[in-house]
Amino acid sequence: MAPFRERTTRAAHEVTMKLSTDRILTTHVGSLPRSAAVVDFLYKKENGEQYDRAAFAATMQTGVAEAVAKQRAAGIDVVSDGETSKVGYATYIKDRLSGFAGHVARPPHKDLAPYPEFREAMARMMGKQSFKRAACVGPIELVDREAMKIDVANLRAGLAAHPSPEAFMNAASPGVISAFQSNQYYPTHEGYVDAIVAAMKPEYDAIVAAGFILQLDCPDLAMARHTGFQELDETEFLKRAAYQVEALNHAVRDIPADRMRMHICWGNYEGPHDCDIALEKVIGLVLKAKPAGILFEAANPRHRHELEVWQDAKLPDDKVLIPGCIMSTSNYVEHPRLIAEQLCQYARIVGRERVIAGTDCGFGSFAGYSRVDPGIAYKKLGALTEGAALASARLWRARG
Numbered sequence: 001m002a003p004f005r006e007r008t009t010r011a012a013h014e015v016t017m018k019l020s021t022d023r024i025l026t027t028h029v030g031s032l033p034r035s036a037a038v039v040d041f042l043y044k045k046e047n048g049e050q051y052d053r054a055a056f057a058a059t060m061q062t063g064v065a066e067a068v069a070k071q072r073a074a075g076i077d078v079v080s081d082g083e084t085s086k087v088g089y090a091t092y093i094k095d096r097l098s099g100f101a102g103h104v105a106r107p108p109h110k111d112l113a114p115y116p117e118f119r120e121a122m123a124r125m126m127g128k129q130s131f132k133r134a135a136c137v138g139p140i141e142l143v144d145r146e147a148m149k150i151d152v153a154n155l156r157a158g159l160a161a162h163p164s165p166e167a168f169m170n171a172a173s174p175g176v177i178s179a180f181q182s183n184q185y186y187p188t189h190e191g192y193v194d195a196i197v198a199a200m201k202p203e204y205d206a207i208v209a210a211g212f213i214l215q216l217d218c219p220d221l222a223m224a225r226h227t228g229f230q231e232l233d234e235t236e237f238l239k240r241a242a243y244q245v246e247a248l249n250h251a252v253r254d255i256p257a258d259r260m261r262m263h264i265c266w267g268n269y270e271g272p273h274d275c276d277i278a279l280e281k282v283i284g285l286v287l288k289a290k291p292a293g294i295l296f297e298a299a300n301p302r303h304r305h306e307l308e309v310w311q312d313a314k315l316p317d318d319k320v321l322i323p324g325c326i327m328s329t330s331n332y333v334e335h336p337r338l339i340a341e342q343l344c345q346y347a348r349i350v351g352r353e354r355v356i357a358g359t360d361c362g363f364g365s366f367a368g369y370s371r372v373d374p375g376i377a378y379k380k381l382g383a384l385t386e387g388a389a390l391a392s393a394r395l396w397r398a399r400g
Contacts, residue, residue: 031362032082033374068158075385168213175220175244179228261293298323324360339387
């Protein structure tokens with residue numbers, strides 16, 4: 001296998017996000033299936049039950065090490081901690097920030113609302129979502145700095161046992177936090193988002209300072225149109241999304257663009273998705289966001305055609321495309337040749353060096369709640385690796 005080369009744009013010792021210099025690299029969106037022991041502890045904590053804190057810590061550390069080991073066994077180059085310690089990718093913040101409390105039930109997703117029997121069937125198959133959707137009921141401040149330090153330590157320990165060329169850590173963007181946790185305190189949505197920015201900035205900075213790539217999860221720029229912000233019309237939604245991009249850029253003002261990537265999606269669930277806002281309506285906002293890497297849905301049948309949107313977009317020279325080549329809501333294992341074909345299509349748009357193979361979404365956005373069997377999830381990641389190898393053979397043979 002070809003050696004990795006580090007691309008730098010500043011001082012030689014400052015390592016930036018690795019690009020596909022010698023072959024197409026592989027990664028994923030972040031969350032992975034958690035073990036039964038991890039899920040049990042997370043929900044005991046979530047529900048305010050008594051639990052052994054030392055055993056909790058040991059279980060999380062073991063869970064991260066296992067996640068890293070499985071990613072490396074599947075051939076993934078840029079790995080994560082699997083978001084092992086988080087009950088939900090956007091709801092974990094209530095345990096780290098002040099000002100959040102209670103649980104606010106949300107209306108069904110706009111595309112699912114007309115199908116109550118389908119919603120009931122999905123709940124029977126996957127279990128009901130039992131994590132808390134807290135509301136903002138008071139001033140927001142960072143009150144738990146230790147949680148991030150522990151996450152960093154656990155990922156470092158996992159990497160020490162199972163080395164990887166590069167690693168990333170997820171963090172909820174200000175916009176997605178506002179989409180999941182409704183505002184009942186700040187006079188305006190803008191004031192609410194500004195407070196989130198101030199409270200989350202230390203987490204963003206800490207991930208990069210630890211030597212990891214920061215991944216900002218930003219479904220608020222697409223999914224929230226038919227979920228958390230479905231009461232807005234399209235014009236109002238786009239105005240809100242534009243402000244959230246500005247807020248995100250302010251939150252990461254001290255972080256180089258090539259130390260970050262962002263993920264946009266339309267919701268990690270099986271459903272009609274016929275209310276999804278079109279990519280062409282939000283791509284301008286996505287490209288204004290500072291992170292260099294962009295992970296996006298490109299494998300599922302509702303968004304695979306949007307390759308043409310990326311073809312027509314005026315992409316800045318520093319952007320790196322990380323298309324989803326495998327679905328996170330289906331137990332089909334994608335054929336490596338199909339994955340290779342897709343990667344080659346994106347390479348023709350931005351060049352082979354600026355394409356990394358990714359996934360549509362995470363396999364465990366919420367602990368214990370997934371459509372995909374854990375073993376099959378890792379088999380799909382293995383297929384991603386095989387597809388990337390096939391694409392690499394074509395692209396490097398074609399251009400030398």
